[in-house]
Amino acid sequence: xxxxxxxxxxxxxxxxxxxxxxxxxxxxxxxxxxxxxxxxxxxxxxxxxxxxxxxxxxxxxxxxxxxxxxxxxxxxxxxxxxxxxxxxxxxxxxxxxxxxxxxxxxxxxxxxxxxxxxxxxxxxxxxxxxxxxxxxxxxxxxxxxxxxxxxxxxxxxxxxxxxxxxxxxxxxxxxxxxxxxxxxxxxxxxxxxxxxxxxxxxxxxxxxxxxxxxxxxxxxxxxxxxxxxxxxxxxxxxxxxxxxxxxxxxxxxxxxxxxxxxxxxxxxxxxxxxxxxxxxxxxxxxxxxxxxxxxxxxxxxxxxxxxxxxxxxxxxxxxxxxxxxxxxxxxxxxxxxxxxxxxxxxxxxxxxxxxxxxxxxxxxxxxxxxxxxxxxxxxxxxxxxxxxxxxxxxxxxxxxxxxxxxxxxxxxxxxxxxxxxxxxxxxxxxxxxxxxxxxxxxxxxxxxxxxxxxxxxxxxxxxxxxxxxxxxxxxxxx
Amino acid sequence: xxxxxxxxxxxxxxxxxxxxxxxxxxxxxxxxxxxxxxxxxxxxxxxxxxxxxxxxxxxxxxxxxxxxxxxxxxxxxxxxxxxxxxxxxxxxxxxxxxxxxxxxxxxxxxxxxxxxxxxxxxxxxxxxxxxxxxxxxxxxxxxxxxxxxxxxxxxxxxxxxxxxxxxxxxxxxxxxxxxxxxxxxxxxxxxxxxxxxxxxxxxxxxxxxxxxxxxxxxxxxxxxxxxxxxxxxxxxxxxxxxxxxxxxxxxxxxxxxxxxxxxxxxxxxxxxxxxxxxxxxxxxxxxxxxxxxxxxxxxxxxxxxxxxxxxxxxxxxxxxxxxxxxxxxxxxxxxxxxxxxxxxxxxxxxxxxxxxxxxxxxxxxxxxxxxxxxxxxxxxxxxxxxxxxxxxxxxxxxxxxxxxxxxxx
Ligand code: SF4
Numbered sequence: 092x093x094x095x096x097x098x099x100x101x102x103x104x105x106x107x108x109x110x111x112x113x114x115x116x117x118x119x120x121x122x123x124x125x126x127x128x129x130x131x132x133x134x135x136x137x138x139x140x141x142x143x144x145x146x147x148x149x150x151x152x153x154x155x156x157x158x159x160x161x162x163x164x165x166x167x168x169x170x171x172x173x174x175x176x177x178x179x180x181x182x183x184x185x186x187x188x189x190x191x192x193x194x195x196x197x198x199x200x201x202x203x204x205x206x207x208x209x210x211x212x213x214x215x216x217x218x219x220x221x222x223x224x225x226x227x228x229x230x231x232x233x234x235x236x237x238x239x240x241x242x243x244x245x246x247x248x249x250x251x252x253x254x255x256x257x258x259x260x261x262x263x264x265x266x267x268x269x270x271x272x273x274x275x276x277x278x279x280x281x282x283x284x285x286x287x288x289x290x291x292x293x294x295x296x297x298x299x300x301x302x303x304x305x306x307x308x309x310x311x312x313x314x315x316x317x318x319x320x321x322x323x324x325x326x327x328x329x330x331x332x333x334x335x336x337x338x339x340x341x342x343x344x345x346x347x348x349x350x351x352x353x354x355x356x357x358x359x360x361x362x363x364x365x366x367x368x369x370x371x372x373x374x375x376x377x378x379x380x381x382x383x384x385x386x387x388x389x390x391x392x393x394x395x396x397x398x399x400x401x402x403x404x405x406x407x408x409x410x411x412x413x414x415x416x417x418x419x420x421x422x423x424x425x426x427x428x429x430x431x432x433x434x435x436x437x438x439x440x441x442x443x444x445x446x447x448x449x450x451x452x453x454x455x456x457x458x459x460x461x462x463x464x465x466x467x468x469x470x471x472x473x474x475x476x477x478x479x480x481x482x483x484x485x486x487x488x489x490x491x492x493x494x495x496x497x498x499x500x501x502x503x504x505x506x507x508x509x510x511x512x513x514x515x516x517x518x519x520x521x522x523x524x525x526x527x528x529x530x531x532x533x534x535x536x537x538x539x540x541x542x543x544x545x546x547x548x549x550x551x552x553x554x555x556x557x558x559x560x561x562x563x564x565x566x567x568x569x
Numbered sequence: 570x571x572x573x574x575x576x577x578x579x580x581x582x583x584x585x586x587x588x589x590x591x592x593x594x595x596x597x598x599x600x601x602x603x604x605x606x607x608x609x610x611x612x613x614x615x616x617x618x619x620x621x622x623x624x625x626x627x628x629x630x631x632x633x634x635x636x637x638x639x640x641x642x643x644x645x646x647x648x649x650x651x652x653x654x655x656x657x658x659x660x661x662x663x664x665x666x667x668x669x670x671x672x673x674x675x676x677x678x679x680x681x682x683x684x685x686x687x688x689x690x691x692x693x694x695x696x697x698x699x700x701x702x703x704x705x706x707x708x709x710x711x712x713x714x715x716x717x718x719x720x721x722x723x724x725x726x727x728x729x730x731x732x733x734x735x736x737x738x739x740x741x742x743x744x745x746x747x748x749x750x751x752x753x754x755x756x757x758x759x760x761x762x763x764x765x766x767x768x769x770x771x772x773x774x775x776x777x778x779x780x781x782x783x784x785x786x787x788x789x790x791x792x793x794x795x796x797x798x799x800x801x802x803x804x805x806x807x808x809x810x811x812x813x814x815x816x817x818x819x820x821x822x823x824x825x826x827x828x829x830x831x832x833x834x835x836x837x838x839x840x841x842x843x844x845x846x847x848x849x850x851x852x853x854x855x856x857x858x859x860x861x862x863x864x865x866x867x868x869x870x871x872x873x874x875x876x877x878x879x880x881x882x883x884x885x886x887x888x889x890x891x892x893x894x895x896x897x898x899x900x901x902x903x904x905x906x907x908x909x910x911x912x913x914x915x916x917x918x919x920x921x922x923x924x925x926x927x928x929x930x931x932x933x934x935x936x937x938x939x940x941x942x943x944x945x946x947x948x949x950x951x952x953x954x955x956x957x958x959x960x961x962x963x964x965x966x967x968x969x970x971x972x973x974x975x976x977x978x
Contacts, residue, residue, distance in 0.1 A: 185927045186920050187934035210616045214673045247610040249602030267605050295584040297621035300829040306624025328622050397760040423764035468816045
């Protein structure tokens with residue numbers, strides 16, 4: 092019979108040493124216990140530790156909390172697992188095993204105890220001899236978790252001196268040095284003036300219309316209350332809650348505060364729908380259009396999108412580039428052609444000798460159309476009705492910029508500009524006419540290139556796209 | 570009027586802040602102060618330092634910088650036309666309260682919000698100054714700043730460099746409700762601001778990836794809040810809007826806040842009891858959409874008028890309406906289907922998948938692993954268990970519905 096007795100402090104290394112020596116011994120032949128609890132009778136000296144003891148990765152994490160267990164059951168259970176692991180490597184992943192299940196249950200209870208100590212311990216300021224401020228706390232944990240919790244406080248309260256006193260252990264942190272002593276203590280009587288402010292906060296952040304006492308007690312059981320200064324307010328808060336709510340409801344609405352009536356009236360918001368009658372006296376200017384389009388509700392696309400993405404570029408641009416619609420990134424940034432397709436366009440345009448800054452770039456549809464898939468927004472091709480609705484804005488842009496050449500990138504743009512979008516690949520490279528008679532160079536949309544899975548095909552198509560764009564200077568000169 | 574004490578201000582400005590549901594202090598960058606040069610640390614999942622009698626976690630000092638406000642949002646206790654007492658904290662007062670509370674282990678940090686005074690930029694800058702001052706004083710705890718949507722991009726950037734989390738409230742589920750109940754707020758402006766936060770965060774992530782710049786921008790991400798029950802929006806609309814928000818702006822959380830009666834209320838809103846159960850169901854549904862691969866159309870159906878079932882949770886409601894998909898064999902079924910079993914959470918499902926490799930599982934095994942067997946038993950087969958007729962029983966739903974309790978007072 093072996094009867095290892097473990098110290099109140101330094102428990103973990105002591106258990107590890109004993110457990111290594113006893114790994115091969117049947118659990119029934121060991122009587123584990125605490126040094127300060129029951130003494131051992133017929134104890135044999137522990138054997139030498141084997142050299143080749145290994146454990147799975149999950150073992151230390153499961154076992155560490157068990158060693159704080161107050162009754163000593165945790166030691167035995169931790170050893171039983173170690174012993175059985177030697178023959179059954181997969182043991183820990185079997186939650187249905189009764190030893191594993193018990194270990195998990197106890198470990199969970201200890202972790203909760205540790206967590207509650209992190210949460211519910213309250214410091215009070217005490218006189219400090221040196222330059223660092225000093226604080227002290229009293230806490231009554233269920234288990235022997237002082238060692239397991241000390242580091243949390245060291246890392247959190249690094250610039251102050253503090254002492255945590257429990258009925259069995261005093262933890263002192265002074266000038267950056269941590270010291271634990273096993274010594275019996277009694278609950279001190281102390282106060283801190285901040286406790287009144289804290290209780291004020293606690294009482295006012297509570298919403299009496301939402302009283303849920305059981306939910307509070309489940310997370311903050313009554314046993315903690317006597318060491319929580321704010322808990323003294325709880326009975327009154329509960330007792331007054333219903334009355335406070337009824338009072339609010341019965342009081343009913345009140346008259347507006349007099350000073351609020353003197354507030355300057357806000358300017359009327361812009362009308363949601365712009366005036367759609369054709370402007371008989373010349374082209375609208377771009378800034379006006381950009382302002383007007385923000386309120387557009389001509390089609391349903393405005394609702395789920397972040398914002399409208401209007402065209403951008405010099406009003407006197409000779410080339411107008413038209414894409415399909417803003418994508419995820421354009422929708423967030425509020426600017427056209429800033430997403431992956433826009434970046435590809437920039438690169439190819441540069442290679443083709445085209446300066447994006449000289450062009451007016453826009454889309455056939457001004458709001459992002461997408462479907463939500465989990466957390467992602469997947470781009471959707473706009474419907475004909477949406478393209479038609481948005482055509483009003485494209486028409487305005489064409490009139491305002493009055494470009495010498497329009498470039499239709501992709502079928503949607505082609506449809507919006509010429510009235511028919513079918514057969515894009517057969518029409519690409521050609522020059523057609525917009526509905527109002529301007530020359531349109533037909534090419535693909537850069538996102539088409541991004542979607543080609545085969546790198547060779549992609550390189551070939553990108554080169555073709557570049558050649559299309561490279562024709563622009565000639566077409567302008569013609 | 571006599572000068573207000575800091576206690577008076579705290580009472581007023583925490584009371585005014587309690588309608589914001591967010592309390593999270595989780596998921597930010599790892600920090601600590603064991604080097605002795607500062608105060609505070611962060612933990613992975615945050616800590617609730619107390620619970621109020623409303624069952625809510627108190628993790629942060631949640632206050633308004635001021636409850637003066639030039640806006641007049643009907644649902645808000647601080648609206649310009651309300652008769653509440655007004656107060657304003659100074660920068661130093663907020664810094665002092667935060668660090669003194671923190672030193673006593675009352676809180677994880679600060680959640681600062683504010684009414685709009687003078688201008689959006691002025692207000693935002695005052696809030697940012699508070700956070701900057703905290704950081705300059707060595708404070709390493711958690712800081713959450715409520716961002717004013719109209720604030721300039723420079724201020725949003727400064728805010729993100731000192732705060733762990735930024736949030737911008739969408740306020741109400743639809744643009745139309747925002748326009749009618751919060752006439753000075755602009756729903757498009759709110760979305761643009763959320764987009765700005767996302768872009769700036771991505772920008773910083775990229776820059777630190779290439780090693781040129783190490784600063785972290787809002788490491789705990791951004792969140793938002795929607796008030797539920799102050800307008801007529803149904804649950805389908807609310808959840809649809811929420812999933813768009815998650816998708817578009819990479820939000821960490823959407824908070825649903827049951828509209829609750831406020832003192833000094835406006836005539837345009839009902840003084841009802843807050844729809845707490847509805848709020849709870851929305852959180853459950855939100856969870857199913859994000860972590861259980863449910864589609865919105867499965868959770869809120871046209872038949873139910875676009876509303877969630879208040880009597881049973883949305884997962885159980887789906888199972889009851891789709892009984893032909895059950896029973897599910899716990900020893901064979903794929904993960905996706907196990908996740909749809911009432912009573913099985915993601916953790917339990919992972920444990921089942923692991924444990925069943927060691928041998929067939931019975932209901933008792935699953936109970937030991939932490940599965941809620943009572944909810945699951947009618948929907949699964951397991952070693953030694955078959956639901957036989959239970960699935961077809963006409964009263965299956967009734968078995969899960971708690972009898973309505975009389976209100977006790
Ligand atoms: S997509 Fe075009 S037509 Fe539709 S709402 Fe947006 S701007 Fe208006």
